[in-house]
Amino acid sequence: MSQLTNEQLERYSRHIILEQVGGKGQKKILSAKVLIIGTGGLGAPAAMYLAAAGVGHIGLVDFDTVDLSNLQRQIIHLTNDVGKAKTQSGRETINAMNPDVQVHAYDEQVTAANIRDIIGDLDYDFIIDGTDNFPAKFLINDACVLMRKPFSHAGIIRFQGQTMTYVPDKSPCYRCVFPKMPPKDAVPTCRQAGVLGVMGGVIGTIQATEALKFVLGIGELLTGYLLTYDALTMTFRKIKIPRNRRCNICGEQPTITELFDYEQPTCSFGR
Template sequence: MALTDEQLERYSRHITLKEIGVRGQKKLLAAKVLIIGAGGLGAPTAMYLAAAGVGTIGIADCDNVELSNLQRQIIHTTNDVGKSKVQSAAEAIKALNPDVTVKNYHEYVNSKNIANMIADYDFIIDGADNFPTKFLINDACVLGHKPFCHAGILRFEGQLMTYVPDKSPCYRCIFEAPPPKDAVPSCREAGVIGAMAGIIGSMQALEAVKYITGQGELLTGSMLIFDGLKMEWRKIKLPKRVPTCPICGDNPTITEVFDEEQQTCSLG
């Protein structure tokens, strides 16, 4: 597949990079990334992956755009209030880059549909805002042998890590099970600075680009934590392997996906 003159111009800053070049850009155009959650994390991730020329982007979210979303969910605008988030996101992506094919999943992600949803994608983005969905994404990706990037944000802090099958610990290796209900406040309850979503979501996009092009070091075996008030980064080394992990350990007790509990629709 030869790049068109328009594509050579659009992606010229990528092509100039020796780590990307024409070959890497072609890999991006052929790649498929699924973003679960079109909210605070999913919004900047989707915009930067679309701008990068990822050929197919899936967006899964069953929520509609609310006015309170706009403080951080930059893929949506005031005119989008009331629209489904997947429709609003798809329109923004197509306006930014017509090269991109967008697949919308305006449905609640659960144990019954997630395996089929992730099956055709090369990389998964965890943009969920609740623990049961994050554990569901992890389990589906481990069982389906799919790489994914986890992230979470709250107040002025954010964290992210990347899982690659057979090469890194999974989310359950670090956090075996969700915390008790209401033990950790949600963004709705505790608040979140809007720019934190942009910082961490952009880094999720970068992890996806690096995975697709085979460049750089992924956050496999490490968790990156950012304190926005102190402007401090911490990179915590994770264990290479956790033999007692309930899903990827020596004697797994989780052999199929399940819903930890019923959740509301919101994914960010």
């Protein structure tokens, strides 16, 4: 890769000074490709920190438009963006923040039919699950396991959040921990239950941290652990989770060998 410009040396100076990063690490970040699925509570802060860090290619997947009720937590979108496609609004914020970043927008919902093409579009290095529903979370897990792509799972609700990182062959997958979809309406979405706006900031920023560490090849990833965060009691727990040898997708005798869509649970509150 070409030499860092004087402007880049200055912009990323606090990275380059770090012994574990340096100019070489910053160049890795500048040529990295990270896909963020969902530009909401989790994806918005993740996208902004990755953009500020200089991740060269950021893919944004979202089918939705910005709603006024999003702005309490989805900080990549501004009041003037209400009504705009979220990918467009996200692109504008990132472009204004850092010209080193190229944004790739996918204005669609991930499905079994399109997720391989989206991940394969740029052969993304790392995927961030910033979605708000279980069908998408299982689909992202299954696609990443089958395509052998590392990804960061996360979820937030009320004052709670959780996150874990999957790396092929090195860690349990989401299905090792949660083998099946929860029954319909057993778990509310944040639309129904509410969420403190900062939850996405805390957890989404951890997801961005994992993406950067993976790209740099430094430190220890959140593989083999589920990190849970309770904001009310200000408690973090790092729970060790083993690989499930009988996991339906990453176990010794997988029964899931092709992608499929779970039924999207209908929400009584509407969209």
